[in-house]
Amino acid sequence: MARKNLHDKRLAWIKTGVFFLALLPAIKLAIGACLDALGANPIEKITRTTGYWTLTLLWVSLTATPLRLLFKWNWPIRIRRMLGLFAFFYGSLHFLTYLILDQFFDWEAIAADIVKRPYITVGFPAFVLMIPLALTSTDRMIKRLGGKRWRWLHRLVYLSAIGGVVHYAWLVKKDLTNPLIFAVLLAVLFGIRILYRLIGATKPVFTPVKRKTSRTDKPTPKESRPV
Numbered sequence: 570m571a572r573k574n575l576h577d578k579r580l581a582w583i584k585t586g587v588f589f590l591a592l593l594p595a596i597k598l599a600i601g602a603c604l605d606a607l608g609a610n611p612i613e614k615i616t617r618t619t620g621y622w623t624l625t626l627l628w629v630s631l632t633a634t635p636l637r638l639l640f641k642w643n644w645p646i647r648i649r650r651m652l653g654l655f656a657f658f659y660g661s662l663h664f665l666t667y668l669i670l671d672q673f674f675d676w677e678a679i680a681a682d683i684v685k686r687p688y689i690t691v692g693f694p695a696f697v698l699m700i701p702l703a704l705t706s707t708d709r710m711i712k713r714l715g716g717k718r719w720r721w722l723h724r725l726v727y728l729s730a731i732g733g734v735v736h737y738a739w740l741v742k743k744d745l746t747n748p749l750i751f752a753v754l755l756a757v758l759f760g761i762r763i764l765y766r767l768i769g770a771t772k773p774v775f776t777p778v779k780r781k782t783s784r785t786d787k788p789t790p791k792e793s794r795p796v
């Protein structure tokens with residue numbers, strides 16, 4: 570019991586720390602905007618920062634399952650939902666910056682952008698795909714959909730991630746280093762999942778991981794989530 574409390578306390582600290590860290594870029598942008606300190610082109614600064622953090626947090630959320638497969642760590646799975654929702658939060662800010670500050674609801678110009686600018690053509694579906702994932706992230710929706718269907722739906726995250734990285738590569742024009750780093754990391758994360766699937770070492774959906782696997786990892790039935 571005392572050990573359970575210790576695990577819960579540690580996880581609560583990790584969750585709180587991750588929450589504030591993930592919020593930091595938005596706070597910095599808000600302060601910069603209030604102090605008029607976002608540089609010569611504030612809209613570009615907001616668009617780029619929110620785009621970058623959408624991608625980064627999506628990637629961090631995708632490390633949870635590989636970390637469990639490789640090291641038997643379960644605590645990342647327990648903060649994965651929060652990370653995914655933060656990715657969606659930044660994705661929404663990114664899209665809203667474009668919609669409101671950049672285009673000011675000029676739907677014709679937006680439609681033209683989707684057709685003419687390839688990076689918007691792929692960025693748009695990449696963002697739209699995040700919406701059903703965010704909407705079905707609650708425990709209630711997981712129960713309602715059932716593990717199998719939920720898991721299938723949430724594989725869309727890979728399509729969204731691929732769309733996001735192609736969008737990034739398409740818009741940077743010259744130096745492809747950063748998009749390439751994201752692409753390689755995505756391939757590694759996906760590769761680990763595939764490898765474990767091929768060797769049949771993935772755990773069944775919704776099976777709570779046994780307590781003895783690690784000191785820090787002890788999901789309650791409520792928190793044992795599909796992987």
Ligand code: HEM
Nearest residue numbers: 616617620621623624660664667692693695696733737740
């Ligand atoms: C409706 C959807 C989207 C629109 C309209 C959009 C639009 C834009 C625009 C206008 C830029 C700035 C381009 C420039 O400064 O030349 C940008 C940058 C970026 N976007 Fe998006 N985007 C969308 C979705 C996404 C999604 C879903 C992701 C990630 C998963 C993403 C990640 C990025 C990144 C990483 C950057 C570059 C950041 C940097 O320069 O460091 N975008 N986007």
